[in-house]
Amino acid sequence: MRYSPTTMIAISRIKAITLDLDDTLWPVWPTIGRAEAALQAWLSKNAPATALLSAQPEVKTAVRAEINARHADRAHDLSFLRLASIRALLQKAGESLHLAEPAFEVFFAERQRVDLFEDALPALAFWSQRLPVVALSNGNADVHRVGIGQHFHASVSAQSLGVAKPDLRIFAAGAQAAGVQLHEVLHIGDDAHADCVGALAAGMQVAWLNREGHDWAHGDTRPHLDVKDLHALCAFWPDYKLIRRPT
Template sequence: MTALGLDVARIRAITLDLDDTLWPIWPTLQRAEDALGAWLTTHAPRAAGLARNPEARHRARQQALTDHAAHAHDLATIRREAIRQLLAWAGDDPALAEPAFEVFFDERQRVTLFGDALPALAALSARYPLVALSNGNADVHRVGIGRYFHAAVSATQIGVGKPERRIFAAAAQAAGVPEHAVLHVGDDALLDGAGALAAGMQLAWVNRASAHWPPAIAGRPHAVVPDMRALCGLLGVAVS
């Protein structure tokens, strides 16, 4: 846990990344992929066979990104269209992409929070307005943590994702404060770190893996913490 020039008095709101900051994303996505595969096996078995092939899944995603380049920031749209592509290649009904995606999306909301996440959210939200800021498609209300958030801002809503400044500006506006009064908290040095620093926010880097800060990124985090409980300690926020 390191404070590298963090000015706590300047903080009037906190924007908070979700995936890999509050819960590990890969187990969540694997469960969602498994649920999707099971559904396809029943309703579109030929597409299910294709979906079991990593190369076919990759090609379907790349095709979706090519066909829907204007929506590259919208992970839900790209996922849905990749499923549609697999269905079409397999000779199954492409209209099944809609219910298939809903199966995936529903399971994607069943996250397993890091043990430090809920106590920290409760403590931080009692002192600061919290705004979820994510490139992903998790819904804080469906996940079950919506009560801690003043607002939620996503790449799908804004039309661009982190590290673009516009999404950070939108999050600050949702919090009702200027960007320089925001502490952004996230795990990704590029998406969270470079984006927040370029927007003039303070940055707390949640570095659960004890990684090194990439030297290519201009600027450095104002704080480095191993988890959310440590962040509360740096901010002087008591955690129950």
């Protein structure tokens, strides 16, 4: 049964919002898939031996696992790990390591081309006119390159801070960026553990964006809200008017 303790949230206490990005504002895996395809096409043209290796899933998986193990202290930095993996494939194929940076830029540029959920822009427009909104992400999307930077007061990432959700320090950094106390923040995210458990431990109010209707499986301490989309969350503000994107 879906858990929706709607009477527990205190909208009047919310002075800022911290907001996850991947799988909250857009589905991430289609984006990563397109970025992987763009990288593969670039390698086929500019580093064909590396492209042949990269086209073998078992080789690419093994290289990435080796990079992750070697750089466990950089697990929060997805851009670093991606670049290191590209460099390792180039080295394995005997091609120039100088190609690593331009290859990564091809991947990274495509990674910023996202397909927003239909509720994302109306929610961002509504909140950003009323409260400071801070992006709080473990990923490496750039809200400005994505094209939604105008809605954000600030952006805090695991890459820039050096720690990832659910570490309490990233939530504290989000509140600090908004200029408010932790208990004055509503954190919104899709990941039950990284977003919800972490933000609850930090003392924030928490809205779990549970688009698929999953059961809560993280103990008795639950998010203040369990919502199916951002329209449903915005509706808790008394002055919210639903404005859907044109179809």
